[in-house]
Amino acid sequence: MRKRAVSMLDVAAYSHVSHQTVSRVLNNHKNVSFKTRSKVLEAIKELGYAPNLAARALSNGKxxxxxxxxxxxxxxxxxxxxxxxxxxxxxxxxxxxxxxxxxxxxxxxxxxxxxxxxxxxxxxxxxxxxxxxxxxxxxxxxxxxxxxxxxxxxxxxxxxxxDQLTGAQKAVEYLITLGHTNIAHISGPSTWYEASKRREGWKKALKNAGLELGPLEFGDWSANSGYRAIKEIVKGSNATAVFVANDAMALGVLKALNELKVKVPTEMSVAGFDDIPESEFLIPGLTTIRQxxxxxxxxxxxxxxxxxxxxxxxxxxxxxxxxxxxxxxxxxxxxxx
Structure with missing residues (x-):
């Protein structure tokens, strides 16, 4: 025999409220207390109630x-x-x-x-x-x-x-406090909002410290693009630190520096952005910005x-x-x- 579907009345009885209150919770009505809303939502979860969205859309236009x-x-x-x-x-x-x-x-x-x-x-x-x-x-x-x-x-x-700009500024300012004056940047794609703000934060931190802009390379957020970009930076500059616009590209940076026999962090400091779950397990653990x-x-x-x-x-x-x-x-x- 087919089991009867859980109804709104069942939810109301289980949570000791009226079916109108259950309806208000389902429709996210503002005149329901946090305690009551939580009790009804817990009842819905416990009973496995599945609202008829089509019927609700017809009744309230949502x-x-x-x-x-x-x-x-x-x-x-x-x-x-x-x-x-x-x-x-x-x-x-x-x-x-x-x-x-x-x-x-x-x-x-x-x-x-x-x-x-x-x-x-x-x-x-x-x-x-x-x-x-x-x-x-x-x-x-x-x-x-x-x-x-x-x-x-x-x-x-x-x-x-x-606040992408502030995040980037924090990372670069930290590198400056460590004594680095030639700080490169590996940016994300030029058309991305996050990339442009992080690039702006890098520039602002250097300007505020009276430092010239370091080398700038662009990547596509991938580890491979970070790998390629840092090789260009090492080949064409004397940068001692690099701020990388995301942790995935920083992963590629660490691999390339290892291949180039550039020691991290004694010869090149590396900072990323995102704090992906793997960042703390990289060798060395990655300094980064957590969102x-x-x-x-x-x-x-x-x-x-x-x-x-x-x-x-x-x-x-x-x-x-x-x-x-x-x-x-x-x-x-x-x-x-």
Missing amino acids: TTTIGVLSYNSTLFGPASMLHAVQNAARDVGYAVTLATTKGVNEIAISAGIKELVQSGVDGIILITPLTRGNQISKETLSGTPCVIVEGESLKDIPSVNV DFLSVGKLSLELLMDRIEKRTRDSFHIAIQPELIVRKSTAPLITKR
């Missing part, structure tokens, strides 16, 4: 689904942010529909947004390397609430960003829900401060190559 537009979610940063957003959405009873872009230009981003809008999502979170050159028109969004994550803030669209992706996911979802529910707040643009993690890949300047 699909209880948010769309996430991402580019190259195999990279550590975008993948971590996507995971954080999915977890935050699940906590408030929302499903996630994912779309990926084929490029980082305005046409590709607009096409991805239109795809999500047409699928009927209640709101959209953009995890794309958005720069001011990639404007998002109101016509493209068609009135759908939107939040930008790790992209350049636009006036009319809420955003959550780790709080859990906060990014939670706050971006909160901003989006505020827009969906038409709630007001003091600021719709949030900057999260990164953290410098010091390990064995950086040291005071001892010898010059």
Whole structure:
């Protein structure tokens, strides 16, 4: 005999509230206390209740689904942010529909947004390397609430960003305190928001210290591109330290320096950005900048829900401060190559 599906009334009885309260929780209504919301969500989890999203969409005009537009979610940063957003959405009873872009230009981003809008999502979170050159028109969004994550803030669209510039500045300033004056930089792609801000932070730290810019090479976030870039830097300069725009490229840097017999950190200090799980297990452990992706996911979802529910707040643009993690890949300047 087929087992009866768990209903909203079952959830209400299990959590000792009315079915109207369960409905308010499912619809993310603001007039529900945190304690009651948590109790109902726990009951839903315990009973395995699966809301009829189609019926709810007909009754309140909402699909209880948010769309996430991402580019190259195999990279550590975008993948971590996507995971954080999915977890935050699940906590408030929302499903996630994912779309990926084929490029980082305005046409590709607009096409991805239109795809999500047409699928009927209640709101959209953009995890794309958005720069001011990639404007998002109101016509493209068609009135759908939107939040930008790790992209350049636009006036009319809420955003959550780790302070990339400050993070880069912290890394380079630390290298300067160790006595390094010729500090190279391996940047990410020139069109990416994160790469441009980290590049700007490198320049700002050197300028503030009265130092000239060191060698600059560009990579594509991969270990192979970092491997190639540091070889060019070693061949053409006397840099004693390098700030690498992400940890994956720094992995390639460490391999190349080992092959070139350049000792890390006594002859070349290396600092990265991201603090991927493998960073502390590299030889030597990688000094890097840690990004709080859990906060990014939670706050971006909160901003989006505020827009969906038409709630007001003091600021719709949030900057999260990164953290410098010091390990064995950086040291005071001892010898010059």
